[in-house]
Amino acid sequence: MDPARPRSRRARGQAGARRPVYDAASLLAVAVAEFNTRGYDATSMEDLSRAAGITKSSFYHHVSGKEDLLRAALERALDGLFAILQERHARSGRPVDRLRYIVRRQVEVLQAELPYVTLLLRVRGNTATERWALERRRSFDATIAELVREAAAAGQVRADVDSAVAARLLSGTVNSIVEWYRPGRPGAGELPEDVVRTVFEGVLPRG
Amino acid sequence: MDPARPRSRRARGQAGARRPVYDAASLLAVAVAEFNTRGYDATSMEDLSRAAGITKSSFYHHVSGKEDLLRAALERALDGLFAILQERHARSGRPVDRLRYIVRRQVEVLQAELPYVTLLLRVRGNTATERWALERRRSFDATIAELVREAAAAGQVRADVDSAVAARLLSGTVNSIVEWYRPGRPGAGELPEDVVRTVFEGVLPRG
DNA sequence: GTCTATAATCAGATAGAC
DNA sequence: GTCTATCTGATTATAGAC
CATH class of the missing domain: 1.10.357.10 (Tetracycline Repressor, domain 2)
Structure with missing residues (x-):
């Protein structure tokens, strides 16, 4: 339908993307927000990955640990x-x-x-x-x-x-x-x- | 050896007892001190019972839960x-x-x-x-x-x-x-x- | 880069002997 | 009242397919 479709992969990097392309810095921001809501000890890696919209394993692909x-x-x-x-x-x-x-x-x-x-x-x-x-x-x-x-x-x-x-x-x-x-x-x-x-x-x- | 030995059981209730006879209030004080040191979520029932000098099960005998x-x-x-x-x-x-x-x-x-x-x-x-x-x-x-x-x-x-x-x-x-x-x-x-x-x-x- | 599946550990809580 | 032993579920973290 849209010949430019493959470009959407790059477009995700821009603002307004449905699910952002994460790097270490943006996942850190997500994690800190969760830590502050529930407390560091009460926040599981599962909580963090869910907040980022990816699975726990994918989350571990980006960060080395809690x-x-x-x-x-x-x-x-x-x-x-x-x-x-x-x-x-x-x-x-x-x-x-x-x-x-x-x-x-x-x-x-x-x-x-x-x-x-x-x-x-x-x-x-x-x-x-x-x-x-x-x-x-x-x-x-x-x-x-x-x-x-x-x-x-x-x-x-x-x-x-x-x-x-x-x-x-x-x-x-x-x-x-x-x-x-x-x-x-x-x-x-x-x-x-x-x-x-x-x-x-x-x-x-x-x- | 000491005919008055059975009394030591009551004496433990006084100050200076080696291991205090606990009631709900004194165990609460122990627990709150631990909660404040480590944080509530980071403190396990094992930590609390150890701080009180008894096992986890004994601790549960006195309190209903964390x-x-x-x-x-x-x-x-x-x-x-x-x-x-x-x-x-x-x-x-x-x-x-x-x-x-x-x-x-x-x-x-x-x-x-x-x-x-x-x-x-x-x-x-x-x-x-x-x-x-x-x-x-x-x-x-x-x-x-x-x-x-x-x-x-x-x-x-x-x-x-x-x-x-x-x-x-x-x-x-x-x-x-x-x-x-x-x-x-x-x-x-x-x-x-x-x-x-x-x-x-x-x-x-x-x- | 994301997933499913799972290992290894530790948590809160209970059963039942003494 | 205290113990040992155990259950159940959650947690951090990893393996390996796609």
Whole structure:
């Protein structure tokens, strides 16, 4: 009927294809979405392959196993977060200004890499991969905590709350966003600035 | 050798017994600790019985199953949280004062019922029990969100951050405490007030 | 690249002896 | 109350046909 039919094979690679041609990256996205819905441990390879629309065996043709999917996802999240610390405004200036910048950027990365960061924040430490990710996370948090300490020593943040506690509350507030933020909602662009305002100035009206 | 030997059976019920005489409540505490360490789905009944020092079969003699353990734990956490909303200072006064009171009490309940609240905050919704808990949690959060809205309408909290966003950040900050707080550390008594100060006034210095 | 079939292991749960 | 032994089903992963 249609002489151009053989081309449809290539066309599947474009958007709008009935069943996408998968590569490692797109299957990772599918897997991470499932991990976040059910939890990593509760998600079987069967669940993943069904979500991709292929059989378990076909799925294994593309990926090497469940834990490698996890590692790739966690790596992407961690790389995004650590890249912030290398940016110019995160490395120079008053501690409190660097802190403000990092918090804003952290919210932005969280929005941009939501599924990957979400997965990262739910890791428990059951496997070597998870413990590796937890350690890198702890290292990131320690950098923030040190910055809060410096800002407190310079009188740039309040002294009546222990700086270690303040740092944990700050990180906790930012991280909690993954529990409810969904992209595409109105007001998403204002979120980083809203978080900075709320964290630094509190919820009470200006005084 | 010792004519009083039979008594040792009763003595095991006291503190310092080598292997405690278990009842449903003490096994629940053991189970919740394991759930929080490894995650609910990654924890097997074998893990639980080993943690209790008995076999899987003996463990089943005391409890009816894994999901019932989960339900009992989640119920305890939820009951603790909802009880706050019935207290006098949570029900009368200016919205912002009620809010402040609830936040302080929420931190206190979180400290007192740490393992149970921790488990509650990690539930994903895979089973009917988990979905039931998630719905009760959402109902609790909705009460807080409504209170923030009222406080905003009365000009008692800042208007330049959306009240729904502010409410989520507030709840997120409080809930994030389970990720790092451990009882018995110095400064634990000051935590509720530190959280109230940080959330309401921010991390910047006064004035 | 996708499939069916299956291996090997581990999970939650129970039976029945002591 | 605790044990050993076992059932049943799900899980990760692989073999080999098309």
